Every structure is written in structure tokens, then in C-alpha cells.
Amino acid sequence: MAFALTPEREQQVDDILTRYPERRAALLPVLWLCQRQNGWISPEVVKYVAERLELSTAIIQGVVTFYTMFFDEPVGENVVWVCRTLSCDLRGGKSIQEHLEKKLGCTAGHTSSDGKFTLLKAECLAACGQAPMVQINDYYYENLNVEQLDRIIDAHATKGGDAAATEFSTFASFAAPRGSGAGPVTSAPPPPSKEAVRLASQPPPAGDGKGEES
Amino acid sequence: MSGPIKPLLTSRYGIEEGWKLANAERAGAYEVARQALTSRKPAELREEVKKANIRGRGGAGFPAGVKWGFLNRQEGEEIYLVINADESEPGTFKDRSIMDLDPHRLIEGAIISCFAIDAHTTYIYVRGELAFSVQRLERAIAEAREAGYLGERPFGIDHAIDVHVHSGAGAYICGEETALLNSLEGRRGEPRLKPPFPAVKGAFGMPTIVNNVETVASVPDIVQMGGEAWSALGQLPGDGGVRLYGVSGHVKNPGLFEAPVGITMRELIDDYAGGMLGDRPLKAVIPGGSSTPVLDPRRKVDAPLEEHPLHKWHGQSEIDVPMGVDTYRALGTMLGTCCAIVMDDTVNMVEASRNLMRFYKHESCGQCTPCREGTGWLVDVLDNLCSGRGKPEDVDLLVNISNNMMGNTICAFADGTAMPMLGMVQKFREEFMDAAMNGVPDGVRHDDSTRSIVEGGA
Structure with missing residues (x-):
């Protein structure tokens, strides 16, 4: 077709x-x-x-x-990239991968049997200060522990990627400034509101994108 | 630690929704660009950047003002500004904060830079994974265009400027400037042979300046304060200003900090990042991204001669030398991106090396044989050492492979693999020999210090 x-x-x-x-x-x-x-x-x-x-x-x-992000074969509804480079591994990247493999029932490089998740190992995703972290579809989820990870995966499975991203995804954000004016940057959830204007590279909202092939 | 500084690069990070034009403008965004475009001459602006002694923030530390000076336009040529936002060096996570929290600072820097180098088009090459940062940038660009700061007549002057975001698709090598240009042009991200350098023949065959996000984002402050005053914020000669420092790994408070050039690694870890996690001993720190050779706090600076650039710190620990492009080069490492990976005494350095070499094997573009094959061999040898199949000669094999990669390839990727490998073997040789004899004990994990945090009660 x-x-x-x-x-x-x-x-x-x-x-x-x-x-x-x-x-x-x-x-x-x-x-x-x-x-x-x-x-x-x-x-x-x-x-x-x-x-x-x-x-x-x-x-x-x-x-x-x-390029690793272009898929030359079909992938699951959600693509989970788990960062396994040093900074994440020092903070538990391996535990995160092991937990995901158990939860999704597939090893890295494969898609879960229900087709909802493809699990992939990633090299450094440039969020080292907020390790461990995963990327799911277009969004980052940082400072993870397994409980938080469970909530994030469950949200993707039940509510869809866009709703899960609104609730749990993170972007670089600024914590309380230090006395010196040099402040640590940690992660905060993105604002819930999405502007009406769509841009070329903007990820589509839930429901858009997949299955539109004519 | 160093005295309090007024935040510059991060001054708008704390503002609520500071990524929106109205909020950023209330805090001063675009004032410098307006003033620069309407009342300053491009040559004056270039001079300020030169006087600022800003060393490129992408890792190589080349003086940005000097780089701008390499432009030599021939008739009929258009100059491009390309901003390298392909931040992918393991340990590095600073540029994302500028794009997410204060995209207008980057756009303002791009406007001033374009005017200064007589460019009309900027491409911001953002790594593909940072889809959220791309959204933020595109919205900010749309707002700036709407406000008349970009377009045919920015701030009413006759010098069209536009900024476009170009999204990568997952390839570390695209952070290398000529690979980036190939990727921008719709090609595989394979580095080009140099010369010609991008300033002579870059994007679309035209003279091109490729600068890091943080470098361009520093331009408004440099122009506002004056190059000399901005340079004086730094504490080292020829290496000016303030910069973003990142800390990841085994510290209490990992994150990003703004500080003058020239604080020490010990200050960064103890004063900024809150000290070692669980107050465990510091074993090693990779100072500026994974390509920079590791520092060992037990090692002392050996510079007995007065003319040695590090003589002032003779006999002190490596981590007590101020962090600067030149000081770190004299120390046998590199400042790189100034984002440190901190490891405590639970980390096995053979395992840590294996982790990083896997990264390089995965990311080698494959164009040059020494790099494509060498990175794979390093991983194979390290796999053998870790699994107990190694021999003592393997440790020298690591050195041998590394030496055969260095300087034998088109770009610096192979050097960036070999240098940290050699640094690891040189500084932790006994651990490599031990692995060669006994393997690495089963169950050794990098995250022994942090597992309880990650796994919680599970």
C-alpha cells in the first residue's frame, strides 16, 4: 500500500x-x-x-x-529507552532495566506480547544529573525508582502516552537557588496545558499518528 | 569555595514560565540584542567576544572569538551560524537546561552573533531525543518572530535574521561539527576530512561558524558587561567568565550549577554537589564528559619546576587544581564539557571502563577502520577481563589498541575513546591486573551505593 x-x-x-x-x-x-x-x-x-x-x-x-531513532521495523505503541550509560548505571540504571524486563515480560530489544511497549537500551540521553532515567516516546522520566516507574508504565498502558507524559514526564527545571546564586537544576513535570499552535516537530497528541497509513 | 556570584546564564531559570517571551522580557530578555543591533557595529561585537576569552563550551575549549575570526567570506558566499545542541557526551546535561528553561537567551545570543558575523540564518541542531526541548525552542522562535526580533528587519534594522531548529535522530557523532553539518544537509552523520574547516567551507559549502549552545547563550552577557569585565569573572588567565558545571554519579546533590571558571573539582563535589553520597570515599572522577581522562584524588600534581603551568599546585591532589581548559590540559586530562561523573569506592574501574567503551563501540560511525575496529576490540578485551577469561597481557593490549587508534582517524572520536581508556589503565593499573588474574567478582555493580534508593522496599 x-x-x-x-x-x-x-x-x-x-x-x-x-x-x-x-x-x-x-x-x-x-x-x-x-x-x-x-x-x-x-x-x-x-x-x-x-x-x-x-x-x-x-x-x-x-x-x-x-540513526538509531529511525525504526526500520515496526515497534510497539510505546517505545521505552532505558539509559544504561555510566552516570545512570551509577544510580541504578541496571535495576531500572531489570525491573522493566520483568514488568513488560520482554528483554531489551524486544516488544511486549501485547504490542504496547518496545524496550530498548539507550546510550547517554543527556540527563545525567537526574539519573536514573528513561525516555518513553518523546518524553523524559527522571530521578526514577521502581515505584515511580511502575506508575509511569501503568499510566502509559491504561491512559495512553500523551496523558502519561502530561502527568509524569520531566524537563530540565530549576530547584531552590543557592546562596551563591549557583543553583542546582533538577527535574519538574512539564506544565499540563498544551498550546493550540502545532509545530512541525511537535509530538502528536494521543490517538494521532499511528494507523493513519492509507 | 568561591564567593557568591550573581547568576548570569541561569538568572532566568527560576522565573515562572520563563520560557515564554513576556516573562523572559520582563526579566530583560532581548534588551542587549536591541541595543547591539541598533547602536553597535558588528566589528565591535566581535571584539567584545574576543576580549571575553570565552573558551568554547562544547568540549574542545577553542576560543570562540578566535573561531569567529577565521571567517573569510568570498564573493557570493553566505555565512551560516550553526548552534550545536547535540549534547550527547556521557555525563553532560547542561545545554538542555538552557533550551528548556530559557530558550530566549539562546535566540538572543543567536541574533547578536548573526549580526556580529554577518550571517542571516541560524540552524540549531538539537539531538533527536530532546523532542521537548525542540518544542520549547520552536515556540520561542515563533514568539520572537511575531515580536519582530527575527525576520526581515529585526529591531527595525536592515539585516534579516532567522533561526531554524533541525532535529537529529540519535547519533553521538553528530556532535562532531562536520558530522553535524552532514546531518544538517540530510546525510549520514559521518565526519568530514579537515581542512577545509567549517569557517571556510561548512554548511551547504558556505563559510559556517559552529558554536555550542552555552557559548552562544553567553553572548548577551558578554556584550552587556563588555568582554573584559565578563572575562574577569573567571579566575584563570585566558579562560574567562562563568559557565555551567554539572555533577552526576555518587554525590548527595547531583545537578547543574553556575560558577566562575576556575573553581576546583573538590569545591564542585563538596560545596556545590553536597559531598559524597553516604559520605563514602571518592575513588575517581571523570571531569568533563566521558572522553576526558579520569582524575584520581590520591594522585598529586608533579610540577616541581617553576615554569610548569601547574607549579602553584605542586604536591596537591589532582582535584585541587582549578578547572580550566589550559590547567586541565596541563594535568593530562581535558575540561571537556565541565560535567563531572563522580564515583565512590564501590565502583570497579574495569567495569566502569567497559560501560564507557560499549558506548563508544555503539556510537562509532564506522567510517575509519582504527575506530570502528578498535572500539570493538576494546570492548571484547574488557569483556574478557570482567568475565575472568582475561590474561595479564590483555592490560597492555588495551594500551596497544588505544595507541593505534589515536591520531589515525578523520575526527577526534577515536582520540576521545583512546584517551580515557589509557587514563584508566594508567591510573588504576593494579585493578586491571587484578581483573586479568581473577576476573571481576560476580555481582559487582556500579550502583551498589544507590541501589537501595532505586529499588526502594522492593
Whole structure:
């Protein structure tokens, strides 16, 4: 079945093309749009992008396989990346992975039998001061312990990724300033309200994105 | 510790919803850009940045003002500013805070920088994982455009400036500036052979300045205070200003702190990060991201000669040397991104090395043989050592492989793998020899100090 972007996303591609002096530079942003809609970069997606950007499918395949975040096979509804690089491992990254494997019933690199979660090991996700942490879909969940992790996974399973992100996800945030003015940055949940304006790279709300392939 | 400082880079972090234009503007955002674009000359601004002695905050520590000076536009060429927000070096988590909490500072820095180097377009290359930061930046850019600070006539002057966010897709190597440019152009993120350097032939074949997020975010303060005054905030010659320090690992209060250039690692751990977790002894600290060779607090600075740059600290612990680009280079390590990974005495350094070398094996782009094969070999040898299948010669094999990687590749990735590997073996050789004889005991984990916190009652 041929792949096509939604008209709204087609509009975004036109906008993206204006940002660069060369058409090819739109490749990563356009692949992102496709993956957000389709869930993964299927051969049909590659073909579509090749035509849209006037590139060979070999070039696109080469790019897709270079970057870890482009999936060249289908993944679960939620993709859980557990950081296992040193800073996280010093604070319990291994325990987090072990707990996830037990809870989801699959080892890292695989998808749970209900298709809801794909568990993947990640290399450093740049949240070392808030270790241990995981990334689920587009969001970070930091300063984890297993109880908090259970709540986060359960929320994804029952309420969906977007609602879970609103409730539990974290962004870099500022704690009480020190006397010296140098303050520690810890993590805080993002604000619940989401603005109405949609941007090209903005993750789609729950329910959008998957299964729209025509 | 150093005296109190007025927060600069983090001054708007505490403001409620400080990422929104109205809130940031109430706290002074865009005042410097307005003043700079309407009443200063680009050459003056470049001079301020040069006088500021700001060493690039992305890890290499190259003076940003000097880098700007390499631009030499030929007729018909357009200059690009590219901001490197591909923060991926293990241990490093500072740039994300600027993008999440004060994106307008970065945009203001980009506006002033564009004006100063005569660029019209900025691309901010953000690592793909930071989708939330990308949203924050894109909203902030939309607000700045709406307000007339970006676009055809920013602040009413005749110098169009626009900023675009370009999202990566998961590749550490894209933090290397020429790999980043390839990725920006829609290619695989493989580093380019240099020269030509980006300042001569960069994005889309045009002269390009690639600066780190924190470097660009410091520009408004530099212009406002004047380069010399900003430089004087730092405590070391030729290495000016304030910067973000990160601490992760076995400390009571891991996180990010703003402080002048030149505090010591001991101050950073004890005074800023609250000291060691559980008051356990400090065993080792990786000072500025995983590519910087480890520091061992037991080791003393050996600089008996007066002309040695570290003579002042002769006989003191390595962690009592002020943290600066040049001081740390003299110490045989690098300041890197200034984000430290702290390890207590429960950590086995062979295991820690194995963890980091797995990272490099995973992230090597594969273009150059010494790096692609060398990173894999290092992991294989370390796997053998850890599992008890090692031999004493394996320790020298680690050194041998590392030496054959250094300097034999297109980019600095192989050096960034080999240097910390060599540092580990040099400083903790007895532990590697022990592993070669006995393996690493089953069940040795990095997180022994923290497991009870993570696993709770479970």
C-alpha cells in the first residue's frame, strides 16, 4: 500500500523545504514527520520520501539505518529507552532495566506480547544529573525508582502516552537557588496545558499518528 | 569555595514560565540584542567576544572569538551560524537546561552573533531525543518572530535574521561539527576530512561558524558587561567568565550549577554537589564528559619546576587544581564539557571502563577502520577481563589498541575513546591486573551505593 502524508503534514513539508538552500536537507525532518504518522520507516515510506525529495531510495535507506531513532521495523505503541550509560548505571540504571524486563515480560530489544511497549537500551540521553532515567516516546522520566516507574508504565498502558507524559514526564527545571546564586537544576513535570499552535516537530497528541497509513 | 556570584546564564531559570517571551522580557530578555543591533557595529561585537576569552563550551575549549575570526567570506558566499545542541557526551546535561528553561537567551545570543558575523540564518541542531526541548525552542522562535526580533528587519534594522531548529535522530557523532553539518544537509552523520574547516567551507559549502549552545547563550552577557569585565569573572588567565558545571554519579546533590571558571573539582563535589553520597570515599572522577581522562584524588600534581603551568599546585591532589581548559590540559586530562561523573569506592574501574567503551563501540560511525575496529576490540578485551577469561597481557593490549587508534582517524572520536581508556589503565593499573588474574567478582555493580534508593522496599 502506498504511503502518503496527511494534507496537514504535506503543508509542513512545504514549510520545511523553505528553510534550507538544498532540498536534500529536508530529509531528516521529513523522515521524522513520516515516522510520527506511520510509527516506523517502512519501505513504502522510503519510496514516498524518495519521490517527494527527489532522492534515490538507497540514499534514504543509508540515512535511516545510520540513526538509531529511525525504526526500520515496526515497534510497539510505546517505545521505552532505558539509559544504561555510566552516570545512570551509577544510580541504578541496571535495576531500572531489570525491573522493566520483568514488568513488560520482554528483554531489551524486544516488544511486549501485547504490542504496547518496545524496550530498548539507550546510550547517554543527556540527563545525567537526574539519573536514573528513561525516555518513553518523546518524553523524559527522571530521578526514577521502581515505584515511580511502575506508575509511569501503568499510566502509559491504561491512559495512553500523551496523558502519561502530561502527568509524569520531566524537563530540565530549576530547584531552590543557592546562596551563591549557583543553583542546582533538577527535574519538574512539564506544565499540563498544551498550546493550540502545532509545530512541525511537535509530538502528536494521543490517538494521532499511528494507523493513519492509507 | 568561591564567593557568591550573581547568576548570569541561569538568572532566568527560576522565573515562572520563563520560557515564554513576556516573562523572559520582563526579566530583560532581548534588551542587549536591541541595543547591539541598533547602536553597535558588528566589528565591535566581535571584539567584545574576543576580549571575553570565552573558551568554547562544547568540549574542545577553542576560543570562540578566535573561531569567529577565521571567517573569510568570498564573493557570493553566505555565512551560516550553526548552534550545536547535540549534547550527547556521557555525563553532560547542561545545554538542555538552557533550551528548556530559557530558550530566549539562546535566540538572543543567536541574533547578536548573526549580526556580529554577518550571517542571516541560524540552524540549531538539537539531538533527536530532546523532542521537548525542540518544542520549547520552536515556540520561542515563533514568539520572537511575531515580536519582530527575527525576520526581515529585526529591531527595525536592515539585516534579516532567522533561526531554524533541525532535529537529529540519535547519533553521538553528530556532535562532531562536520558530522553535524552532514546531518544538517540530510546525510549520514559521518565526519568530514579537515581542512577545509567549517569557517571556510561548512554548511551547504558556505563559510559556517559552529558554536555550542552555552557559548552562544553567553553572548548577551558578554556584550552587556563588555568582554573584559565578563572575562574577569573567571579566575584563570585566558579562560574567562562563568559557565555551567554539572555533577552526576555518587554525590548527595547531583545537578547543574553556575560558577566562575576556575573553581576546583573538590569545591564542585563538596560545596556545590553536597559531598559524597553516604559520605563514602571518592575513588575517581571523570571531569568533563566521558572522553576526558579520569582524575584520581590520591594522585598529586608533579610540577616541581617553576615554569610548569601547574607549579602553584605542586604536591596537591589532582582535584585541587582549578578547572580550566589550559590547567586541565596541563594535568593530562581535558575540561571537556565541565560535567563531572563522580564515583565512590564501590565502583570497579574495569567495569566502569567497559560501560564507557560499549558506548563508544555503539556510537562509532564506522567510517575509519582504527575506530570502528578498535572500539570493538576494546570492548571484547574488557569483556574478557570482567568475565575472568582475561590474561595479564590483555592490560597492555588495551594500551596497544588505544595507541593505534589515536591520531589515525578523520575526527577526534577515536582520540576521545583512546584517551580515557589509557587514563584508566594508567591510573588504576593494579585493578586491571587484578581483573586479568581473577576476573571481576560476580555481582559487582556500579550502583551498589544507590541501589537501595532505586529499588526502594522492593
